[in-house]
Amino acid sequence: MEVKSIFEGIEEEDIKKMLKCFDAKTRTFKKDRTIVTNIINIKMIGIILEGTANVERYDYNGNRSIIEKLEKNSVFGEVFSRLGSDISVIATSDCEVLFIEYEHLIKRCKKGCIYHSILTNNVLQLLSKKIVDLNKRLEILSKRTIRDKLLSYFELLANNNPKRSFNLPFTYTDLADYLSIDRSAMMREIKNLKEEGFIETNGKKITLKSY
């Protein structure tokens, strides 16, 4: 039983009460709009209630990195380092986002919300899952060649699928930014992988062959 939402196991009515108690705010964003930027001092966490978004950073060379893909129920905000980085969260589709002060979540509620401990446990499990995800990403980025980065990411995507086939959740341009590699060098390597029979591609559908 995997926790999907931070409100899992809490009744609709109670959620509303809690949100009031937390002074939580919901806001909507159009596709391609910036949800948050320059999150140096953010003490809020955001929860994607509807839609998708990317956590991105541009370095001083103008290279974009896609740090994280956010989907429905993803939690963001607690994740940002203080390092001199220009991180922002960009809506990749129309979004509805809930903002809650981090302190409310981690401190026990003075008013004694009954469901607070359920919430805490849910957050705990979501954070654990995020750590697992971050480690997967770390494993990919720690590969030393473009080929190995591609293969380990593909392996990850194919993992659930018995046919070892999957749809890229990215454009190829975004994939390059996600893997922190040059796009043209990546395309070249994908071509090599195809020619050497490691993969087959059809648009965004990719199938892993032998390995």
Add this chain to the structure above:
Amino acid sequence: MEVKSIFEGIEEEDIKKMLKCFDAKTRTFKKDRTIVTNIINIKMIGIILEGTANVERYDYNGNRSIIEKLEKNSVFGEVFSRLGSDISVIATSDCEVLFIEYEHLIKRCKKGCIYHSILTNNVLQLLSKKIVDLNKRLEILSKRTIRDKLLSYFELLANNNPKRSFNLPFTYTDLADYLSIDRSAMMREIKNLKEEGFIETNGKKITLKSY
């Protein structure tokens, strides 16, 4: 007020009771010994009570990556992806490690341990901190050149120090594995950085000059 230990704010006596309730086990390890390996199905988390350790992985080329440095009070175990990776935790000094079943931590205690919610909150904060750390590491690994990886890691280390000076917490050999780069290429780049006046080094003491 930053949480340092998962038992912070809980009395010694109560900790002992909880550990019993959790069926927790303490074990000791000599320097260079393997604390855990092949953590495919681990459902335990470990807490370093004394000493230091590294989380490491070797890929099929024999390249080692240092995934994480663990210090006193570090929590590990919840961090491991299921990806086909050969991760192990190696003591880098004599260690005392506490193992607790993950389920005990996240499920509310049937016996109603009074201090369980404090514990949960502590774990939550430690996980948050770990996420911040992982993101810092991701930022470094997402740099495309050795130079940028070095500089952003050094920047991180110098961050607390007004003199922009710090001691490497690694041997240079380990640093290369931590940054997932070739050691000799790294040494070459460090030499360049020195010659171009970006840094000064004296053994493991490094000072950042202009930037």
Add this chain to the structure above:
DNA sequence: GAATTAATGTTGCAATTGCAACAAATTTAA
């Protein structure tokens, strides 16, 4: 549905990197 913008695909070339193979210095162990 024409025009504009974005994504994909390709290539030559220069720069960076990994690899291998050492010597020298330092640390650890016997």
Add this chain to the structure above:
DNA sequence: TTAAATTTGTTGCAATTGCAACATTAATTC
């Protein structure tokens, strides 16, 4: 306090990568 093992420092060379500059195709917008 030697001997052995590890770390640091260095270099040539081949392989990989990033960059720039395109052509082509697909997707959006007006």
